[in-house]
Amino acid sequence: MTGHAGARMRRPARTVAGFLAALLPVAVAVGIYAFGRTHTPDSTSGLFGQHGVGVKDLKARLGSALMGLAVVQLLLGLWMYRRLPGAGAAPHRVHPTHRLIGLLAFLLSLPIAYHCITAYGVEFTSSRVAVHSITGCVLYGAFVAKVLVVHSRRLPGWALPAAGGALVTAIALLWYTAALWHFVGSASGF
Template sequence: MTIPQPQQQQAVPKQNSAPYLMPLLVGGLVAVALGVYGRAHTPTGYAVGLSGFTGAQAMKSWLATGTFVLAIVQVVSALAMYGKLPGVQAPSWTGTLHRWSGRVAFLLSVPVAFHCLYALGAQFDVPRVLIHSLLGTFFYGVFVAKMLSLPKKGLPGWTLPLLGGLAFTTLTGLWLTSSFWFFTTFGITF
């Protein structure tokens, strides 16, 4: 009786996943660093103020609303660019609109985030504020991961839509726990 010999299996070359995981790692580090800073930093109670607003909360609410509206433009323009809107042929300027709406949205979000971190810090005593603090740090982590993933060639096709969807979903939660809350609690003020 002969004993069957195991068949030789072809060696599958290992694919180096480090270049694809690096954006996620850096994004995670950014989120953690912002959370640690927000928690360890002694809040000052003030940070920045733009003229034309009655106070910091109104300023942050309107800038966050502008950011949120531009994020909607981001989602719609991305869907149009990738042919995911039935019956819609994306105009040639859709890519430019997508890039610039993203840039402006980011710029609008910076004074809001700066004020939140520097003036208020990460707070965990009120559920709404806890959720808002966690979403804020997560948003910038996802944003960094998405931006670092953009120049990577060979990423799975679902990578950018997933990161973009996470960024939009997180921004929606941020807007609901800040601007929407402010407007429904104090009214629409400038």
């Protein structure tokens, strides 16, 4: 095959691979949404031995820890890409630390998400609950997008901060609509 013919054959394969990579995060979010809407929730289920108000308090605390890890991730990401004012260049150890904290945040999110989806599913009983439910589905799609972007060398420079920003934003919105709401209490009008 000559150079031009080989390039033409590779281009459609790259286009299909790029399309599938863009579709995967959407498929993850839609799959979680579909499961959350079709399975029968069990609001009596527990988490780590906690039930009722105890499980809500535990999830609010775990969600707050997750939010803290997301803030650390954001700061480390800004530092790695020299966007953290006054910090200078990040030492080499910041990169593996960023990956490790990202893994810990992902693992911490799993029991929270598992309980939410199995105990409540995807609900639209109020604006807060609807935003929380949809954002919970989007969170794992955003995580898949971030992993794909990190491993891609062909995407534009804005793709990584956009994917990371979407992930931090989803975590912040989930924290705001659940953990903060729990700590402040629904009686305050929040």
